Amino acid sequence: MNHRAISASVFSLLFVLTTTFPVFAWQDSGQGETLLTLGGEPIEKDELIYLISKGQDSNPTSAGMSRDEFEENLKLFINYKLKVREAEALGLDKTDEFYREFESFKENLKSPYLIKNSLEEGELRKAYSRMQEVVRASHILFQFPANASKDDSLIVLRMALKIRDEINAGGDINELAVEHSDDPSAKINKGDLGYFTALQMVQPFEDAAFSLQPGQVSDPVMTNFGYHIIKVFDKRPNPGQVKVSHILVRIDEEDPNSEDLARRKVADIYTEIQKENTIWEDIVKNYSEDPSSSQNGGMLPYFSVGSMIPEFEMAAFSLTEIGEVSPPVRTKYGYHILRLEEKKPIDSFEDLEESIRSKIMRDSRSTMIQSQVMAIQKARYNFDENESSVANLENKLKTFTKSQLPGAVAAKGLDNEELFTLQGKTYTMNDLVSFIEEEELSIRAKTTVFDAWYDRFTASVLNKAEDADILANNKEYQMLVKEYHDGILMFSLMNQEVWQKGIEDSVGQKAFYEENIQNYQWDDRVNAYVVKVLDITQVDAARNLLKGKEYSQELVESFETEYRTNKPLAYQTENGLIEYKKHLILSQANLNENYQEIEANGHLHLILLGQKSPAGPKKFHETRGLVIKDYQEQLDKALIDELKNKYPVQVNPKAKEEAFISLNQN
Incomplete structure (x- = not known):
């Protein structure tokens, strides 16, 4: 769970529980940092400043704090600390449940302050910075023999240095890769890796490639695979991601005629695509030999640089206009024709952060960080x-x-x-x-x-x-830990003494309802059916069903069934025993007429009125939800009244003023 979100909820909870109560005069003890005492226990002003500042941070448009706002927040803070003190006195901080929850929070809260976190953050930012660029490079791999000795490694290193010197003297790294590279793919790609970006190569290889400028050749770079000689040919901004659809004509490597047949077939397909009124999806379905995509228009998922074989990838990223079709492209799979469907830039750091973290934690960077x-x-x-x-x-x-x-x-x-x-x-x-x-x-x-x-x-x-x-020694972490410690305790106390008690105490609810019956009263009401006409062409149909009729549930149900079945978008209705004096439509109605029509807010309303009911008390079941809410508020107030006597409050005026000034400094 995100600790900032939790923190905000604890803070909100803290400052919702408002109750006014008397505060005793402060006896100056010379402790300037002590804001107040609760039953003799000191509370530092820094804690109040910290909590209120977090609330201000969550509302960056707020400009300072008025004196009245500060006084109200101070009262709320004292309420909060009284409840925490009581929870501790009841031993709620000694339960297994509290220990498990608090220790779990502490472990999560600690993470941002660890050395490891700052180093990880640096690697994440470096990786994302590199991801803004793509590199095209070729390499030659010189593998170590199995169970290589130190002498074996030196022999491999000398060979790598020799080939590096040849390249620097004008040798072609791609031709030399065919001759010398231990990378099996070099026989096909001549060591050409195409374009790649951060986190697509092992770390030492990536570090070397991103440190070189186009045309430069690296010294031997050691990885778990052996020594690499790397030459960078190009660097350019990362084009982000692309989505293409394609047609594939396969080549059978064992059939000597397959290449020529595939080339002619793809040329015919390409010619067909150029004709007017040609439907791409039909061409794909009829001719593409890629079974995984031929039935859905040849569509492939979004991909980024370094995700596909180089020839396919370069063709895809060379397309610029949506719907643009490429000439046939040869890859090891056969011939492709690509169509550009969508493009999007590289995602934000926030969107990629977890993905980057996961990759870093799986490669050698994690060992380096540790x-x-x-x-x-x-x-x-x-x-x-x-x-x-x-x-x-x-x-x-x-x-x-x-x-x-x-x-x-x-x-x-x-x-x-x-x-x-x-x-x-x-x-x-x-x-x-x-x-x-x-x-x-x-x-x-x-x-x-x-x-x-x-x-x-x-x-x-x-x-x-x-x-x-x-x-x-970390003050911010100390405050954060204390906030969660106290927040959990306050929540536990409130749940025990207010919330659950208010929900479960049915006898107390009814007694409270009867004592405060004046707060649960209906205004004058009338049975009414209000039909708001949304489709004016259907107004006559509604009139015919309602006009001249007596209000009844049977009539209402019949009308509702008729219009929901046949004209569900024609009307909007409201039905029931409604307080009419403040009702937008019924307040304009003549209560002595059963049927009437009222124009309001650009719509015609058809109204059918029934029996009127005078003002009077609500039944308990009609207002139980509101009674429980009010009963809980009374329990909360009673709890505060009890605690303020149990733990007398003394406020230090000097520290209080210092806190107010601190909260209003820019």
């Missing part, structure tokens, strides 16, 4: 690893599995071996063993089991240190 997070945490929290001890432990424990590790540590007497210190506290192998025993999940270790669990334990300790730091 490494950067740990480096910053180690520097910030004075992390000092006992390198010799850790190396010794790794050597002695490298052959053991997770389940064997605790026993091996005990048997070898390694429990108290130091791992590292953090913020002055020393962590030992015993702490790591406890961590391993508490964890239910296993780790797929690329290194030894000890190394994998040591890294996870270190990350856990560092993350806890960061969490504690944020809670202790």
